[in-house]
Amino acid sequence: MSEPNWEMLNNRATAAEKEIALIKQKIEWLHQNITTDTSQSIPDANKEEFERLQQENIKLKHRIAILTRTIEAQRGKASAMSNTPQSNTISINNTLWDIFHRAITAAYPNVLNPRVIVTTSNNPKFGDYQCNNAMPLAQELSSSGTKVLPRNVANNIMSKLEESPLIDKYEVAGAGFINIYLKRDFGQLILSNWLKTGEVLPPYVEKKRVIVDFSSPNIAKEMHVGHLRSTIIGDSISRLLEYLGHDVLRLNHIGDWGTQFGMLIAHLQDKFPNYSTVAPPIQDLQAFYKESKIRFDSDEEFKKRAYECVVKLQAFEPDIIKAWKMICDVSRQEFEKVYTRLDIKLVERGESFYQKRMELIVKELESRNLLEEDNGRKVMWGEKRGSGIPLTIIKSDGGFTYDTSDMAAIKQRIEEENADWVIYVTDAGQSLHFQMLESCAQKAGILRSYHRMDHVGFGVVLGEDKKKFKTRSGDTVKLIELLDEGLKRTLEKLKEKGRDKVLSEEDLKAAQESVTYGCIKYADLSHNRNHEYVFSFDKMLEDKGNTAVYLLYALTRIRSIARTAKVTQDELRRHARDTPISLEHEKEWKLAKVLLKFPDIILDISENMYLHPLCEFCYEISCAFTEFYDKCYCVEKNQAGEIVKVHMGRLLLTEATAIVLEKCFVLLGLKPVSRM
Known part of the structure; x- marks a missing residue:
């Protein structure tokens, strides 16, 4: 592809960024013109204008979402067409979303804000991805008086689809599904770029100042298993957001006052x-x-x-x-x-840090008549009065509460730390509290329409008896003792497998720590955080299935292939410049397509804060790699065990697999070792 095309696409992305900036300015202007104190009734004369401004605000937010997707898609295309590694991690989902959004809009200009439905195909017979818009669009058109068959809708969309460096072909199938087939050349280009740079660069996102509040133990009390999930989940979220280029402040809001x-x-x-x-x-x-x-x-x-x-x-x-x-x-x-x-x-930033700020926030809320008397207390309702439980800002004895501290903290984080996005990682039992905090912060004008706040809740940790995880005496399990027990169990397992006979003392200790802490983290992160999970060292230390042990071993095995071939990582990077990655065999191409999903997994997690899909992705890579390795020889030896042939294109694919897995492990907080 020619350089002018790259410039055109890059300019289009830059123009979209400028449009986002202008829209954000307009949203801020709208916010200033929409009454934030909903405790006071709006005069009838202003209601119509008020509602119009609110609708305009919603539309502009939607427009920002579309433009952000467009920027990602254009940057992806520019990267693919330029064959340069500067910005080579492309979101396939966002690119396809952009292509189909334009095609649907061109085919049906009267359909406002069409929802684009693009999914990964589970069967290669039906393409690599599918667009499933035809049936809901046909239903929408029929309900408005234009009866049309879904297959005809699909064909109409097909006629408006543009060529893309990512796409080999489109085809309409069945009742109106549009199957999408990726180009193998595209896969080779992206994976080669990862090999040349030696890492997977992050996909494009709009950079934000993010504060992640996690762990949060109390002074004078031991950290126990209850702190484990907040610490592990909060750390992994922080790692992922830092990888995407956000400016992340990791805060430990400890209980050090009271x-x-x-x-x-x-x-x-x-x-x-x-x-x-x-x-x-x-x-x-x-x-x-x-x-x-x-x-x-x-x-x-x-x-x-x-x-x-x-x-x-x-x-x-x-x-x-x-x-x-x-x-x-x-x-x-x-x-x-x-x-x-x-x-x-x-x-660390404990409750003591906010003492003076609590006094100031109370004065501010009182001066704006946002507090109400309630049996001697002073409480604050959010945007919808009577919904949920109000925040208690001042107790009946005149003292402050956690609610006061949290209001002071969010004000400090938004106004002094200039946070665009605040994330709280606590147990799910506090979800109502954070809903009220968000609502009250919005009512007080602290959180604006362009700020984002997330409560990342999680279920409790259970023992193998399916009851809340405690010691036999009924006490909470101390975290340091849990880690010690893990180290002991891991060493026993390693010795069972005779690893102490082949590993040096230093390598054995490294493997012991890698497996122990990796298992504890992975067992937590591989579960949907909303659910409870059973803490079991026996299950964690299994070397089969979706466990840290299996995956850490899989990476070690992948890395050993190049060592067997007597090819260093530096040599592999040199070969990546002039040797195409082998993607001819169906198992090679299947593995490559799994690896190419990495940017979309990361972007999805940054939106919904669920980390278990990243663990599932690691396991999917490992399974696809096993299929590839069983069918495609990377190194051939004769009967004497001498190397007679090295398939460099396949060896490059193993290295690309290792690079992606290693990046996933970094984001999950796992530390792989070269020998296990």
Whole structure:
């Protein structure tokens, strides 16, 4: 393809980006002209204009979505046509969506905002992808008085389809399905570009400032299995968004303020009166917390002193603040042990950070008459009053709550951190709270129409008895002990398979840690996060099926093929410049088509925040690779075991497979090893 075509497509994408910017300015203007305080009735004279502006706002948002898809499609085409690796990761779904959106609009200009239905085909006889718009379009046209057969609709759409560097051919099948066949040349080009750069570059997305709030343990309490899901899911979401080029701030909103610190400090004063000069040995904070709680519940004099300590803490008295910092530091060191082992990066910002901001948000909400009296409390309703449970902004005793803290936090994140998108990763039981927080933040004018907020909820972790995961004594399972048990079980498995006989001590330890932490993460991420899942080391450590062990081993095996052929990764990258990847055999092409789905998997996750499709994709790659490897020899040897032929085109396909799998593992937080 010629360079001018590339310039034309790139210019079209740039023009679309400029149009998005203009539309966003208009949305902001509309937002400023739409009444945000829905607690006050809108005068009848303004209702019509108000509704018109709301409809205009919705249409513009839809237009932005279409333009964003168009940008991705045009960038993909430009990349495919230019044969350059600068932007070579193409979303096939977005490209097809753009092609069919234009064709349907051209064929049926009276159909406004047609919904494009493009799916992956499960049977190669029916193409690689399918467009299934003909039947719903025929139904829509018939209901408006124009009776038409779905197959005729499909043929009409076909007549408007443009040529594309991705598409080999289209065909109408059955009642009106449009089968889409990809070009093998396109597959070779994309996979070769990945090999030349040595990595899979991310697909194009509009870059945002994103804040991900996850993990969030409480000071003076051990991290337990309840924190496991938030930590693992939040880390993987952060990794994926960072990979896409977003500016991500990973926040650990720890519980480091409140009444419990009064009792902890009072207990510290009694047990270690010289704590200000001699560091007290309180490494076991969990036991220390239990001791102080028993005293708080049974000793009225101690409880009174604990409340006095809370007042002094809130007044930032130096001696009390020193005790508070000491307790926080001990806890922080324990948290860090878990984060280091799981390779989790976080910026700590506890509830204490928002204390002054809570005072300010309360004044602001009161001055705007957004708070209501309710049995001595001051509460705030969202956009729909009476729907759900209001946020309690001020308790009846005048104190603040988690609701106050969350309102102050979201205001700080939007206005001071300039966040475009805020994500909260907590258990599903808090979903109603975050719905109300979002609604109240919108009503207060903090969250605007161009901001995005997501609550990424998840189900509880169950034991093998299908009950909430606890120790035999009924206590919550400490996370550090869980990791230790995992290491022990993994080492036993590795020794069972005789890996200690063939691996060095260093390699054995690396394999042990890779498998242990990989298994724990993968078992969590491979389940739909909305569902509960059973925590079972036995199932996690199975080396068959969709498990981390199987996939880590699969990657190690793939990497070993090039070593067997005595070809280095640098040599493979050099060969990628002048040797076409072999895609002639049906199993070669099947594997390639699986790999090409990677950008769409990533883009879908960035929209819906469900990570299990990425795990399913890893397993699909592994299965397709096994089929390919069984039918297509990469290295041929004679009876003496000497290499007589290396199929370089196939070896390049194995390397492309390894590159994609490795990128998936990075996003899931897994650390592969060269030998297992």
